[in-house]
Amino acid sequence: PRNRGAGPRCRADHAEVPAAVTTTPRPFSPRRGLALLLVLASLVVSVTCAAVVVRVAATARAQRDVDRHTAWADDLARGVEPMIATWLNRDADAAVVPMEFDEPRVTVVDDEWEAGGVRHALRITAYDQCGMVRWSDARSGSALRQALPDAVRSLMDRAPVGGSITRGLDLLHRDDRSTGAIVFPQPPHLPPMAFSVAPDRAAAAGVASPGMAEMPWHSAVGANVATHAPDPPVVNVNTAPLPLLERAFRESRRGGLEMVIAARKAGVPATLSTPVRPPARVGSQRTSGLPDREGLVLATTSKAWSFRVDAEVGSTRRSWWLVFTRTDTTPWSLVQRLEVIE
Numbered sequence: 327p328r329n330r331g332a333g334p335r336c337r338a339d340h341a342e343v344p345a346a347v348t349t350t351p352r353p354f355s356p357r358r359g360l361a362l363l364l365v366l367a368s369l370v371v372s373v374t375c376a377a378v379v380v381r382v383a384a385t386a387r388a389q390r391d392v393d394r395h396t397a398w399a400d401d402l403a404r405g406v407e408p409m410i411a412t413w414l415n416r417d418a419d420a421a422v423v424p425m426e427f428d429e430p431r432v433t434v435v436d437d438e439w440e441a442g443g444v445r446h447a448l449r450i451t452a453y454d455q456c457g458m459v460r461w462s463d464a465r466s467g468s469a470l471r472q473a474l475p476d477a478v479r480s481l482m483d484r485a486p487v488g489g490s491i492t493r494g495l496d497l498l499h500r501d502d503r504s505t506g507a508i509v510f511p512q513p514p515h516l517p518p519m520a521f522s523v524a525p526d527r528a529a530a531a532g533v534a535s536p537g538m539a540e541m542p543w544h545s546a547v548g549a550n551v552a553t554h555a556p557d558p559p560v561v562n563v564n565t566a567p568l569p570l571l572e573r574a575f576r577e578s579r580r581g582g583l584e585m586v587i588a589a590r591k592a593g594v595p596a597t598l599s600t601p602v603r604p605p606a607r608v609g610s611q612r613t614s615g616l617p618d619r620e621g622l623v624l625a626t627t628s629k630a631w632s633f634r635v636d637a638e639v640g641s642t643r644r645s646w647w648l649v650f651t652r653t654d655t656t657p658w659s660l661v662q663r664l665e666v667i668e
Contacts, residue, residue, distance in 0.1 A: 406633075447638040456556070470570065554630045
């Protein structure tokens with residue numbers, strides 16, 4: 327018989343480990359892949375369409391802003407005539423150009439402000455046409471022509487009279503080839519702005535190709551050559567650049583140049599006892615290369631001023647070139663208005 331009181335019998339407990347579950351991969355269905363591709367294509371098309379709609383809306387909104395700003399800038403630029411008239415009647419006769427300036431220019435207005443959350447700016451620069459060489463003298467053998475920069479004389483020799491170039495806004499070749507763009511001259515407080523030039527204007531300026539990458543820098547002669555100066559030629563001693571001033575005194579055979587320079591350096595208008603003409607010619611001999619007609623007049627005021635007007639609203643700028651003249655018997659009047667295309 328077995329002894330049941332002999333103590334417990336030991337036995338090991340064994341845990342059963344379930345067998346690993348394995349699955350058999352289902353074969354890839356072509357229909358399922360096609361469905362995924364269609365879903366992906368739909369998403370791409372939807373995102374693309376949404377982006378196009380947003381871009382078109384933004385472009386339309388930006389174009390509306392540009393159109394509105396352009397209209398405002400046009401109104402601003404065209405509304406400056408009263409300002410210019412006030413300056414001509416009140417300040418023009420006392421204008422003095424610093425001796426170091428190479429152009430007879432005076433800043434009339436340089437103002438910026440904000441309206442409706444948009445930046446506005448108005449700049450008006452005056453150029454004394456009686457402080458320049460006349461168009462006809464710049465193209466002739468006049469001694470005053472020698473006061474012009476070499477590049478201006480070269481252009482005047484090549485530019486056709488009555489051609490496609492607007493007189494006073496002609497392109498002028500410069501030696502600076504540091505950039506491959508065409509620039510139009512800005513007032514001294516503005517940087518130059520690049521713009522395209524039509525082939526006929528490029529050819530007239532001596533540029534072989536109208537391609538932007540092949541064009542040297544250009545400027546305009548409106549600040550050097552007068553298009554509406556009186557006849558006989560008048561040189562305003564208070565605005566003319568030094569080379570023209572020296573030529574004018576030499577050709578008029580008049581002293582007093584040092585006093586004029588001293589007055590202008592002091593910022594005050596120089597005075598002359600009376601407008602001075604050169605002495606009469608003897609026989610058929612001409613007076614030191616002056617044009618063969620009534621000679622040069624030295625004066626302290628001007629009879630013709632041109633103005634560059636730049637009106638900016640936001641990123642839009644509109645520019646105009648205006649010329650005002652007067653005579654001994656008639657007041658200042660607008661004789662030319664040209665839009666500056668940049």
